[in-house]
Amino acid sequence: MPVPLLDLRAQHATIRDEVLPALEKLADSQLFILGAPVEQLEREVAELSHTKYAVGCASGTDAILLALKALDCGPGSEVITTPFTFFATAGTIHNVGAKPVFVDIEPRTFNIRPDAVAAARTSKSKAVVPVDLFGQMAAVEEVANAVPGLPVIEDAAQTIGARRMIDGEWRMAGEAATIGTFSFFPSKNLGAYGDGGMMVTNDQGLAERLKRLRMHGGSKMYFHDEVGFNSRLDALQAVVLSAKLPHLAQWSAGRRKNAEYYNQAFADLDGVVTPYVEPNNESIFNQYTIRAQRRDDLQNYLKERGIGSSIYYPLPLHLQPCFAYLGYKEGTCPESERAAKEVLSLPIYPELTHGQLDEVITAVRGFYGR
Numbered sequence: 001m002p003v004p005l006l007d008l009r010a011q012h013a014t015i016r017d018e019v020l021p022a023l024e025k026l027a028d029s030q031l032f033i034l035g036a037p038v039e040q041l042e043r044e045v046a047e048l049s050h051t052k053y054a055v056g057c058a059s060g061t062d063a064i065l066l067a068l069k070a071l072d073c074g075p076g077s078e079v080i081t082t083p084f085t086f087f088a089t090a091g092t093i094h095n096v097g098a099k100p101v102f103v104d105i106e107p108r109t110f111n112i113r114p115d116a117v118a119a120a121r122t123s124k125s126k127a128v129v130p131v132d133l134f135g136q137m138a139a140v141e142e143v144a145n146a147v148p149g150l151p152v153i154e155d156a157a158q159t160i161g162a163r164r165m166i167d168g169e170w171r172m173a174g175e176a177a178t179i180g181t182f183s184f185f186p187s188k189n190l191g192a193y194g195d196g197g198m199m200v201t202n203d204q205g206l207a208e209r210l211k212r213l214r215m216h217g218g219s220k221m222y223f224h225d226e227v228g229f230n231s232r233l234d235a236l237q238a239v240v241l242s243a244k245l246p247h248l249a250q251w252s253a254g255r256r257k258n259a260e261y262y263n264q265a266f267a268d269l270d271g272v273v274t275p276y277v278e279p280n281n282e283s284i285f286n287q288y289t290i291r292a293q294r295r296d297d298l299q300n301y302l303k304e305r306g307i308g309s310s311i312y313y314p315l316p317l318h319l320q321p322c323f324a325y326l327g328y329k330e331g332t333c334p335e336s337e338r339a340a341k342e343v344l345s346l347p348i349y350p351e352l353t354h355g356q357l358d359e360v361i362t363a364v365r366g367f368y369g370r
């Protein structure tokens with residue numbers, strides 16, 4: 001039986017009776033741009049994230065871009081981030097005209113190292129962008145403490161609904177940052193039927209600016225305070241996401257359960273390091289990412305048996321050809337470079353059956369001769 005890395009049709013089958021009528025109703029209204037459905041989703045995501053404001057936009061990429069703009073990151077400024085992330089985190093920094101400054105990760109969580117952030121700060125630093133990788137929140141409070149006064153944009157594209165115990169209280173992904181950003185790309189735990197994104201904040205001034213920036217920089221039609229973008233969340237996506245949101249906690253719990261099942265099955269395997277979740281974190285396991293000996297051979301072995309897997313991410317961003325102008329050499333972020341050679345993400349979606357999980361386990365164990 002093949003086991004894909006992700007099977008969105010399995011999820012759709014469980015909710016089609018909730019989603020399709022909502023889509024039909026919206027089609028009947030013919031009101032597609034922003035409006036009540038987007039406002040409703042913004043309220044729901046703000047509530048989930050324990051923030052005062054949420055602002056929808058066209059994608060997780062744009063959410064970072066708009067956040068950077070709202071914090072005046074532009075030419076002459078530096079923005080500190082991790083090179084072990086999806087390209088958008090740094091591509092947006094470049095695209096606002098700022099300079100990405102890459103610092104290394106903590107090898108167990110794959111998330112940015114707060115002490116490295118502190119060491120990278122200069123008089124040009126304008127913001128820091130920790131990324132909550134694979135569903136586990138970065139040490140956002142430690143990052144903020146490491147660079148007092150510097151705004152924190154938490155790239156929570158992979159982490160909506162995750163939480164972290166900070167000073168004795170559970171804080172949601174996006175909550176402890178100056179601005180938190182989400183992606184509703186279909187493969188995310190809360191995925192749209194296309195692209196979508198959102199920014200959350202507790203700062204009213206920032207929320208208002210983000211709203212202007214997503215609509216060409218104007219607070220009133222045809223009057224522009226600054227030059228912004230066309231980056232609106234589609235109302236069609238908003239109704240899909242509002243229909244899915246009540247299921248998010250249960251889906252993420254299903255992923256955690258699957259992760260636990262794998263962890264136990266791989267515990268005695270020398271070739272595999274299972275994901276580490278800090279005791280003060282609750283991951284939503286957007287990915288289940290192992291470190292594997294002979295990783296590329298393992299991936300081929302799984303492929304031959306119809307088992308999907310993926311390498312997130314094969315080349316850290318400081319070594320990407322497009323960032324050669326920044327002058328990073330191999331060896332500057334050794335843990336990111338090592339992770340890129342060792343990581344492999346396995347199927348973890350909540351609709352996986354026990355039979356499918358066992359198939360993945362048998363194949364991985366078989367590869368290592370166990």
Ligand SMILES: Cc1ncc(COP(=O)(O)O)c(C=O)c1O
Nearest residue numbers: 059060061086088157183184185
């Ligand atoms: C860490 C990270 N940042 C940013 C993004 C960009 O989100 P989107 O694909 O919605 O633009 C993604 C999603 O792919 C991501 O995983």
